[in-house]
Amino acid sequence: MNKKFVLVSLLVVVAMVLAACGGGGEKLAKSINMNLGTEPPTLDPDLATDTTSVQCDELLFLGLTDFDDKTLETIPELATKWEVSPDGLTWTFYMRKDVVWVHYDPATKKVTEKGPVTAYDVEYSVKRTLDPVTASDYAYVDYIIKNGQKFNTGEITDANEVGVKALDAYTVQFTLEKPAGYFAGIAGMWVNRPVPREPIEQFGDKWTEPGNIWTNGPYMLETWEHESKMVMVKNPKYFNAKNVSIETINWAMVVEESTAFAMYENGELDVSAVPSADLDRVKADPVLSKELYIAPYLCTYYYGFNTTKPPVDNKLVRQALSMGFDRQKLIDTVLKGGQKPAKTFACPGIFGSPAEDPNFPAIPFDPAKAKQLLAEAGYPDGKGLPEITLMYNTSEGHKRIAEFIQQQWKENLGIEVKLANQEWKVYLKTVHGPDTPQIYRLGWCADYPDENNWVLENFHSTLGSNDIKWKNAEFDKLVEDAAASSDPAKRKELYFKAEKILTIDEAAIIPIYYYTRVVCTKPYVERTYAPLGGEHIDKWKVKAH
Missing domain, CATH: 3.40.190.10 (Periplasmic binding protein-like II)
Known part of the structure; x- marks a missing residue:
């Protein structure tokens, strides 16, 4: 949803x-x-x-x-x-x-x-x-x-x-x-x-x-x-x-999870999401640890590109950014909630998703390859790269994630990325509008458990929301054919190919992690x-x- x-x-x-x-x-x-x-x-x-x-x-x-x-x-x-x-x-x-x-x-x-x-x-x-x-x-x-x-x-x-x-x-x-x-x-x-x-x-x-x-x-x-x-x-x-x-x-x-969780600990709230900054303490606490619930959630956290805006209109730049930060380190040091690095857009548990298919290639953390791709794009060591802005909706959690990835790109690729944020209602209008940021943060949660809800309804050039403003004829045909097919095996095969184009070959988005629900009750x-x-x-x- x-x-x-x-x-x-x-x-x-x-x-x-x-x-x-x-x-x-x-x-x-x-x-x-x-x-x-x-x-x-x-x-x-x-x-x-x-x-x-x-x-x-x-x-x-x-x-x-x-x-x-x-x-x-x-x-x-x-x-x-x-x-x-x-x-x-x-x-x-x-x-x-x-x-x-x-x-x-x-x-x-x-x-x-x-x-x-x-x-x-x-x-x-x-x-x-x-x-x-x-x-x-x-x-x-x-x-x-x-x-x-x-x-x-x-x-x-x-x-x-x-x-x-x-x-x-x-x-x-x-x-x-x-x-x-x-x-x-x-x-x-x-x-x-x-x-x-x-x-x-x-x-x-x-x-x-x-x-x-x-x-x-x-x-x-x-x-x-x-x-x-x-x-x-x-x-x-x-x-x-x-x-x-x-x-x-x-x-x-x-808005802020830290404020809400303080209210929970003070007895004012009975259920609260647990901020990542508090998770180690909660796990170690004899009372809070018994109230903690962590389980997979049918959602994927990702960064989208406005593929019409330089320099992220260049797939080599997009691929470099996708492999230029360590997803597992983000989970281990910032999130800490048992999340899994995302290699696909659709998460495990969705029909047709190749998320758990061992034959689907994971997006590597490979700074050397990422720097090579930047050089091939005309930006050796990041030199000459136009200014890039990463936007997120106002939230302590989203800020921590953005700052981690910003620092990783700086250390691993030698590039500076500017951060910006907006209040949720305004942010949605910005992302859905004609002037979508170069890079934007969103999560996608299933409206119904089928890949059609993920790849076609989000990224088909004319049949989906397509906030990334991307057109790929092969991808469009794959997701159309998968939607029309009644053969489950055939649909899975088509979605495998479509996900690979979206996340690896064209890197039109950056899948970051598969959500878990982290809550105290x-x-x-x-x-x-x-x-x-x-x-x-x-x-x-x-x-x-």
């Missing part, structure tokens, strides 16, 4: 107000305090691209499908079942009939039911995402839908030609450009979640503000003080409300860990303590 991805801390604290006894006489807290890590750029599902926004949308809006936290299996949510035609081109989803839109008035605390959530709302949302007027940066995800790309790019202007249609109030049908066995996952993504036409048309860009917004998920929006805090309250009309234990989520927006918090999309906080419990 990127959406362009930045990892932000997910920090949880229990409020001191206690609810009635839970099942089996267990006393539970009714509120939980969490940290988003930054201001969400948007709460509009059709506009979301980042994990912060997606986390909020996960709690406010339902999708046709979701993913099982343990198995990664695509499971029903708003849909009850779906059918696929023999040719794989037509997907029909049958929806629940007990899901309603609700309006919450923060002033009076009144909850008003605004009518059923229907297939017409799904159709409206999909077409709205693809409408060029909406300017959704994630619209490319729906290019798999018939005429989705043509409508989004203005080649056609009739939305009725897009391959999504409500057959009746509770049946929605999608027609695809080509078979895609992973489409059930796409159908449940935030950009395809039903959104309410009435408040959107009434309030425009302000429709997601408290008092304006309608939602249909386990929570409603009570407060949004921008750059400060957000409060969500339990939706009593939610179809599974009886099983939602936590009634209020108080979201803070603390108090023993009285019962939680799940979502491998895809936002955390399912509606399934959590906090015991009285």
Whole structure:
């Protein structure tokens, strides 16, 4: 779920107000305090691209499908079942009939039911995402839908030609450009979640503000003080409300992990990401070490190049930069969280990724070869190299990583790279815009566990977001053919070749490491860990303590 991805801390604290006894006489807290890590750029599902926004949308809006936290299996949510035609081109989803839109008035605390959530709302949302007027940066995800790309790019202007249609109030049908066995996952993504036409048309860009917004998920929006805090309250009309234990989520927006972790240690927070600078101490502490959880996460940390800007328009320079720093040393001395050096864009656990294929070549740490490549590019010992700027979103962790790599490039290649940073919301606009930095930092986390979500949807020259502004005809054809194939072995073979072009032959990006989830949780918090999309906080419990 990127959406362009930045990892932000997910920090949880229990409020001191206690609810009635839970099942089996267990006393539970009714509120939980969490940290988003930054201001969400948007709460509009059709506009979301980042994990912060997606986390909020996960709690406010339902999708046709979701993913099982343990198995990664695509499971029903708003849909009850779906059918696929023999040719794989037509997907029909049958929806629940007990899901309603609700309006919450923060002033009076009144909850008003605004009518059923229907297939017409799904159709409206999909077409709205693809409408060029909406300017959704994630619209490319729906290019798999018939005429989705043509409508989004203005080649056609009739939305009725897009391959999504409500057959009746509770049946929605999608027609695809080509078979895609992973489409059930796409159908449940935030950009395809039903959104309410009435408040959107009434309030425009302000429709997601408290008092304006309608939602249909386990929570409603009570407060949004921008750059400060957000409060969500339990939706009593939610179809599974009886099983939602936590009634209020108080979201803070603390950017720095060190501040949040200090709050955790002070007893103010119940869950906290662990800053890399504190990890050795946490591992050695008899109490904190028992609260520490480290596990692989379906995300890759990488640097992208704007391949149109000198000198990184030269693949020799890009290759030199990629092999000019020591990934393992970065992990051992800076990150310390059991991460693995990345040799591919897609991480282990993604279908089609060659990350664990022993035949896929690792990107070497080879300063001598890197200096040779720089010389071949016309910059012996880095002399004459134009100024290069590496940009990252404001964060202590990202700064530490950037400074390590900056120093490695200086020591190993003799080049100076300038660092710059921007606040997350501004940074996303910069990276997605026409003037993408020469080198930029992002993380990509799976929206659904298939290589198509990684290589095609990120780096295809016309079918993906392509922030690197790169065009490689061979790569484009490989990922197109892989997307269209129903042969798993053939798809893996094609993705192997595509990843090699992307990360080694052309070095259009620098894969740096595969993420791990590094988090401390108090023993009285019962939680799940979502491998895809936002955390399912509606399934959590906090015991009285």
